[in-house]
Amino acid sequence: MPIPSRTISTAERMKHVREACAAAPAGPAREAARACYAAAEAARREMLERKCNRQLDAALRALAQDDGTAARSGGTQAQRNSGPSWSR
Numbered sequence: 096m097p098i099p100s101r102t103i104s105t106a107e108r109m110k111h112v113r114e115a116c117a118a119a120p121a122g123p124a125r126e127a128a129r130a131c132y133a134a135a136e137a138a139r140r141e142m143l144e145r146k147c148n149r150q151l152d153a154a155l156r157a158l159a160q161d162d163g164t165a166a167r168s169g170g171t172q173a174q175r176n177s178g179p180s181w182s183r
Contacts, residue, residue, distance in 0.1 A: 105139065109136070
């Protein structure tokens with residue numbers, strides 16, 4: 096397996112996610128992302144890199160939901176769970 100030319104460290108990812116949270120508009124997605132970021136910080140302090148990275152991924156997903164990517168990926172969760180499209 097080839098080694099990537101540049102691997103992004105967890106510290107760099109944390110910096111990126113922190114900046115993304117700060118730049119996000121206020122709302123539930125931002126709060127969810129901040130909660131995930133806080134969990135990532137706690138995992139990092141406990142030296143649990145894998146858990147930290149999972150929490151950072153969750154924070155980015157929460158922010159992406161607020162960007163409207165949910166609409167591009169098939170609607171919101173409530174819309175996807177409401178049955179077939181012909182029944183709406």
